[in-house]
């Protein structure tokens with residue numbers, strides 16, 4: 001592959017266990033209108049596993065190179081990104097500080113992701129949803145206070161979604177290319193589409209750039225789990241533009257379509273139909289989805305009949321499922 005960008009030379013930490021499997025199951029094909037392959041990024045590590053680990057390989061390498069001694073980021077109380085950042089920072093000996101959103105701005109129960117944040121020694125500050133709307137400013141203020149106290153903070157945006165973080169999914173597409181080339185009888189030459197949950201858009205943007213560069217799929221379908229189509233289409237475009245401007249990846253992405261009909265009652269809240277779907281998939285295939293992201297995304301994929309020759313990226317999220325156990329009737 002000819003070198004087309006700084007992407008090839010980016011410093012990278014090794015957190016993920018790679019390559020993750022391309023997995024298939026007959027019962028899942030029947031549910032989704034397959035043949036559907038699942039990129040098992042839920043298996044890319046232990047407690048830190050999920051899509052954020054691939055972003056953090058680049059983000060925390062950048063933190064180290066810049067001489068940081070602590071890492072700041074933000075998210076919901078059950079943020080998978082916050083948990084992965086807490087654990088990966090701990091692995092590098094970097095302190096981790098988290099700005100987390102809670103309904104009333106007070107501490108939430110220490111279960112699921114939040115339990116792991118605390119286990120990894122992360123320091124948590126709570127903010128209300130209205131304060132969270134200005135999260136970038138709050139993170140910048142916290143970083144400024146730390147600098148004034150002689151510290152060297154490195155701030156990561158929500159979801160690890162900037163151009164550098166999204167390079168984790170350009171790299172994931174290089175990995176898929178190598179997998180397709182190595183098993184031409186079991187796997188297609190390329191996929192019709194890649195389908196993924198979309199919460200802060202960095203994963204979808206990286207997949208769109210990577211699919212173009214490595215010819216792994218014709219387009220990307222991003223299933224929104226919080227905001228609507230217009231918001232995410234703009235964010236994905238901005239991230240691809242940022243990648244180009246900063247010299248990371250000067251390619252046009254493959255087309256991305258955002259589907260926003262599967263958000264359900266709201267972010268981190270699922271419908272009983274979605275929970276039934278998650279339970280059905282677990283019972284018939286052994287695949288465990290989470291109710292916040294991957295469950296809604298695969299639910300949308302199957303409703304839209306998009307399984308045919310598709311790649312579904314399972315982005316992880318297991319601790320968020322465990323934190324919601326009581327919403328699932330056995």
Ligand SMILES: *Cc1c(COP(=O)(O)O)cnc(C)c1O
Nearest residue numbers: 080199200201202203293315317
């Ligand atoms: C964060 C997350 C996503 C969404 O990825 P973005 O890059 O934020 O759009 C999907 N699935 C899981 C499990 C996540 O934690």
